[in-house]
Amino acid sequence: MFSLNYCSYRNYLLLILLCSIFIYYNSLRQTKNFDVTTEISNSNRIIYAVRTGSRFYQKRLVYLLQTWIPLVNKDTFFITDKLLPNISQDHTILTEKACGSDAHSMSNLCCKTAHDFLVFHHYISEYNWFCHFDDDQYVNVNKLNEYLSTLDSNKPYYIGRTSWPNALQRSKEPFPSPFWFATLGAGVCLSKQTIHLLKPYTQTTSEFVDGCIRENYHDDIYLGFLLSAYLNITLTKTDRFHSHLEKSFYSNKQTFLRTFTNQITFGFRTPDRYPYFLPQFYRSHLDPYRMRTLHCLLYTQINECQTKIHQHLFNSTK
Ligand code: UDP
Numbered sequence: 001m002f003s004l005n006y007c008s009y010r011n012y013l014l015l016i017l018l019c020s021i022f023i024y025y026n027s028l029r030q031t032k033n034f035d036v037t038t039e040i041s042n043s044n045r046i047i048y049a050v051r052t053g054s055r056f057y058q059k060r061l062v063y064l065l066q067t068w069i070p071l072v073n074k075d076t077f078f079i080t081d082k083l084l085p086n087i088s089q090d091h092t093i094l095t096e097k098a099c100g101s102d103a104h105s106m107s108n109l110c111c112k113t114a115h116d117f118l119v120f121h122h123y124i125s126e127y128n129w130f131c132h133f134d135d136d137q138y139v140n141v142n143k144l145n146e147y148l149s150t151l152d153s154n155k156p157y158y159i160g161r162t163s164w165p166n167a168l169q170r171s172k173e174p175f176p177s178p179f180w181f182a183t184l185g186a187g188v189c190l191s192k193q194t195i196h197l198l199k200p201y202t203q204t205t206s207e208f209v210d211g212c213i214r215e216n217y218h219d220d221i222y223l224g225f226l227l228s229a230y231l232n233i234t235l236t237k238t239d240r241f242h243s244h245l246e247k248s249f250y251s252n253k254q255t256f257l258r259t260f261t262n263q264i265t266f267g268f269r270t271p272d273r274y275p276y277f278l279p280q281f282y283r284s285h286l287d288p289y290r291m292r293t294l295h296c297l298l299y300t301q302i303n304e305c306q307t308k309i310h311q312h313l314f315n316s317t318k
């Protein structure tokens, strides 16, 4: 009796041991798989300044935190009025004290953008490229990395997308000439050399804010003005950056599906500035802009995405 009990007890222990080894091995394999997909080789060293605010956390930022930001977590800094959930303090740049309460006004947004430069100057020796993104953007970080690695960050680059078909007309001194500017809402990247040259104009928040007010330009226009007028740096235009201002980007499904893997930024806004025609991998309240679906289509190796894709294929062939 005793020996039988002892025997089954031993078998039971053995079974638990085998199960534990199996679970441990599987979790190791999964972690490894996940690491492979989430490690972005950032040999160019890109820093990401994301402009957001406490009132946008649930509406926008959570979707970025569920998709592209984890791929570049260590290199991402948040410019925000207040501390945000799940974001470490050492990656948070608080603006409320210097800029006042959040508002979609010229001075508040210029003041927030001025904080990008404080971060950029602080980390100048650690990065080659300095990018700004708004919180209503999906960034295809692999393609951004690939694109920037074709350029020399020791040269003065100002990279982005124009939202207007023509250069901005200007007849005032000190620079009575038209100039191009890139809309910050599509993302803007500056090389290390450009950050270095911008230092005299962006050392303190008030230098940049006073400049915006003096010229009566919004932050992105003032940045374009500074670069053209004072530094003679012209805009490198890219049509792979997209803001939600662009009407046609999501209007042609076929073109979008043919080209989306090559795009670098995607703006989103309801009701129609997002890829609404993509399959729904998540319930709509969990993925209102289809950003998580887009992310899965770009990173099919991620375990969760594999599951979503399998589920979708299975359901659509049932
Ligand atoms: N924003 C902000 N404070 C505000 C309003 C907007 O920091 O009071 C940020 C917002 O998080 C986003 C950017 O400014 O990153 C542009 O805002 P939004 O997308 O709402 O406006 P639009 O792109 O139409 O200018």
Ligand code: MN
Binding pocket: 134, 136, 185, 244
């Ligand atoms: Mn926007």
